[in-house]
Amino acid sequence: xxxxxxxxxxxxxxxxxxxxxxxxxxxxxxxxxxxxxxxxxxxxxxxxxxxxxxxxxxxxxxxxxxxxxxxxxxxxxxxxxxxxxxxxxxxxxxxxxxxxxxxxxxxxxxxxxxxxxxxxxxxxxxxxxxxxxxxxxxxxxxxxxxxxxxxxxxxxxxxxxxxxxxxxxxxxxxxxxxxxxxxxxxxxxxxxxxxxxxxxxxxxxxxxxxxxxxxxxxxxxxxxxxxxxxxxxxxxxxxxxxxxxx
Amino acid sequence: xxxxxxxxxxxxxxxxxxxxxxxxxxxxxxxxxxxxxxxxxxxxxxxxxxxxxxxxxxxxxxxxxxxxxxxxxxxxxxxxxxxxxxxxxxxxxxxxxxxxxxxxxxxxxxxxxxxxxxxxxxxxxxxxxxxxxxxxxxxxxxxxxxxxxxxxxxxxxxxxxxxxxxxxxxxxxxxxxxxxxxxxxxxxxxxxxxxxxxxxxxxxxxxxxxxxxxxxxxxxxxxxxxxxxxxxxxxxxxxxxxxxxxxxxxxxxxxxxxxxxxxxxxxxxxxxxxxxxxxxxxxxxxxxxxxxxxxxxxxxxxxxxxxxxxxxxxxxxxxxxxxxxxxxxxxxxxxxxxxxxxxxxxxxxxxxxxxxxxxxxxxxxxxxxxxxxxxxxxxxxxxxxxxxxxxxx
Numbered sequence: 001x002x003x004x005x006x007x008x009x010x011x012x013x014x015x016x017x018x019x020x021x022x023x024x025x026x027x028x029x030x031x032x033x034x035x036x037x038x039x040x041x042x043x044x045x046x047x048x049x050x051x052x053x054x055x056x057x058x059x060x061x062x063x064x065x066x067x068x069x070x071x072x073x074x075x076x077x078x079x080x081x082x083x084x085x086x087x088x089x090x091x092x093x094x095x096x097x098x099x100x101x102x103x104x105x106x107x108x109x110x111x112x113x114x115x116x117x118x119x120x121x122x123x124x125x126x127x128x129x130x131x132x133x134x135x136x137x138x139x140x141x142x143x144x145x146x147x148x149x150x151x152x153x154x155x156x157x158x159x160x161x162x163x164x165x166x167x168x169x170x171x172x173x174x175x176x177x178x179x180x181x182x183x184x185x186x187x188x189x190x191x192x193x194x195x196x197x198x199x200x201x202x203x204x205x206x207x208x209x210x211x212x213x214x215x216x217x218x219x220x221x222x223x224x225x226x227x228x229x230x231x232x233x234x235x236x237x238x239x240x241x242x243x244x245x246x
Numbered sequence: 247x248x249x250x251x252x253x254x255x256x257x258x259x260x261x262x263x264x265x266x267x268x269x270x271x272x273x274x275x276x277x278x279x280x281x282x283x284x285x286x287x288x289x290x291x292x293x294x295x296x297x298x299x300x301x302x303x304x305x306x307x308x309x310x311x312x313x314x315x316x317x318x319x320x321x322x323x324x325x326x327x328x329x330x331x332x333x334x335x336x337x338x339x340x341x342x343x344x345x346x347x348x349x350x351x352x353x354x355x356x357x358x359x360x361x362x363x364x365x366x367x368x369x370x371x372x373x374x375x376x377x378x379x380x381x382x383x384x385x386x387x388x389x390x391x392x393x394x395x396x397x398x399x400x401x402x403x404x405x406x407x408x409x410x411x412x413x414x415x416x417x418x419x420x421x422x423x424x425x426x427x428x429x430x431x432x433x434x435x436x437x438x439x440x441x442x443x444x445x446x447x448x449x450x451x452x453x454x455x456x457x458x459x460x461x462x463x464x465x466x467x468x469x470x471x472x473x474x475x476x477x478x479x480x481x482x483x484x485x486x487x488x489x490x491x492x493x494x495x496x497x498x499x500x501x502x503x504x505x506x507x508x509x510x511x512x513x514x515x516x517x518x519x520x521x522x523x524x525x526x527x528x529x530x531x532x533x534x535x536x537x538x539x540x541x542x543x544x545x546x547x548x549x550x551x552x553x554x555x556x557x558x559x560x561x562x563x564x565x566x567x568x569x570x571x572x573x574x575x576x577x578x579x580x581x582x583x584x585x586x587x588x589x590x591x592x593x594x595x596x597x598x599x600x601x602x603x604x605x606x607x608x609x610x611x612x613x614x615x616x617x618x619x620x621x622x623x624x625x626x627x628x629x630x631x632x633x634x635x636x637x638x639x
Contacts, residue, residue: 186307193322
């Protein structure tokens with residue numbers, strides 16, 4: 001089985017978020033980047049398939065040269081090879097078209113992408129990718145088993161879970177549940193040393209349309225001062241008369 | 247102990263100066279400390295026990311001899327990577343970093359640098375994997391700052407050496423499998439010997455009731471007519487310069503490690519100051535607290551730059567003993583002052599095991615003394631710039 005894990009390079013959740021260029025661009029100054037957590041759950045599950053079922057695991061990222069530390073981390077965790085499509089991932093449709101090209105050329109049986117990246121939260125890429133490739137698709141996937149050409153996936157649905165039988169080739173929109181947080185791996189020194197020798201192939205993007213562009217970012221309003229109230233009556237009074245919430 | 251919310255300060259964007267591999271190595275160590283050290287370290291420090299279960303993890307993140315070549319089980323990394331690993335481990339606890347420093351710089355380094363091929367092949371891979379733990383015997387009860395006066399000695403008995411003496415303040419001693427021991431031969435020349443646990447007459451009693459480095463095991467190395475095989479002599483270098491070469495490597499690691507302890511104290515104090523409300527506003531809004539925090543980040547940033555430049559020099563093989571002394575002295579003092587100021591910001595909470603600050607502060611009292619005291623390092627700088635040694639009789 002040949003697996004492609006699509007990874008996004010996203011700001012660490014503790015980063016301070018600011019914008020530049022008239023609030024149209026994200027300010028990356030001083031920001032630490034990590035593998036998108038939803039992708040990391042997928043990568044870790046892919047490592048399980050590699051170790052238990054002999055799968056080959058490649059990772060792909062659409063991004064500039066600054067994303068390479070994140071890609072190298074995926075290699076240090078255990079992916080066999082990496083591909084970086086040298087383009088800024090500013091639009092989900094554009095990114096999906098680039099990844100579709102990678103999948104077509106690489107002949108992958110299973111594509112695992114996070115159900116959304118935690119920076120722009122577009123949530124588009126896995127669905128568009130499956131459509132472009134005409135592959136089966138399971139979104140918000142919380143468990144995945146593969147037996148030969150057959151796959152069994154579990155999805156989170158309102159108030160419960162849905163078990164789905166499907167077949168390869170398959171695109172997964174993954175999230176926590178594919179593996180648990182405690183299963184996530186820290187690259188060990190052996191992995192870091194091996195990652196030095198693994199291929200990180202940089203390819204140029206194919207011509208592809210962008211369906212959207214960022215017009216402006218706005219940060220949520222800053223938190224106001226906290227008021228401590230001693231009893232329920234005062235609280236109701238404030239909520240009614242001051243906050244006008246009730 | 248509270249959850250570890252550590253966010254590393256990088257005020258001068260030093261990350262831009264590190265290579266992709268430096269960052270990968272550093273972040274792996276950082277993640278590991280958060281996952282495997284922070285949740286347990288306070289408990290082990292309180293009960294004065296070394297958490298032996300983390301030895302495997304230390305080996306996995308490359309804390310044991312990262313700069314030793316791959317053929318001997320090391321990772322073949324550069325000196326800045328070594329420094330960053332020490333920084334991250336000491337961010338968790340100086341005692342754990344001490345264990346890693348000793349293994350790397352004081353046991354693996356001399357075996358690699360002064361040992362022969364058979365010794366390298368026999369010891370280094372097992373030390374790198376943590377299967378064997380090592381200790382380093384230089385300091386004696388009567389000879390601390392003046393190791394050249396050591397009394398431990400060995401005699402050539404024809405087919406073996408006979409070793410007698412005692413070493414004190416030895417990190418890892420209670421559980422070490424091997425010890426690199428410095429002793430004088432019959433001509434009074436200092437040599438290194440590899441002593442293995444199990445050799446008759448070799449014992450390692452633990453030092454109890456420490457108020458510092460409580461999560462690290464410290465003890466003695468006692469040799470009573472220990473028969474050391476001749477092949478255990480480190481032939482590559484003799485004289486006081488041999489053990490001092492090891493100390494250069496360890497002190498270099500400490501100059502990075504101390505930054506880690508300071509970063510943790512600063513980060514804790516900054517978070518606390520922003521959340522703690524007194525007189526209707528966060529205490530971070532008061533000038534006296536801002537002065538403390540602003541001075542802390544200034545000093546941390548200066549220490550980071552010092553360590554980074556020293557790392558470059560070390561990579562080029564140009565770092566002098568005196569340059570290393572300056573960084574060790576400056577950065578450890580910076581860390582201990584940061585810990586004390588941070589403790590004050592936390593008020594009473596600062597003295598509890600809920601926060602890491604008091605543990606760091608007490609640990610740093612050892613760090614400022616071992617591997618060359620604060621005063622001796624000043625005199626090394628003094629000697630370097632004036633040409634006069636002020637610490638010799």
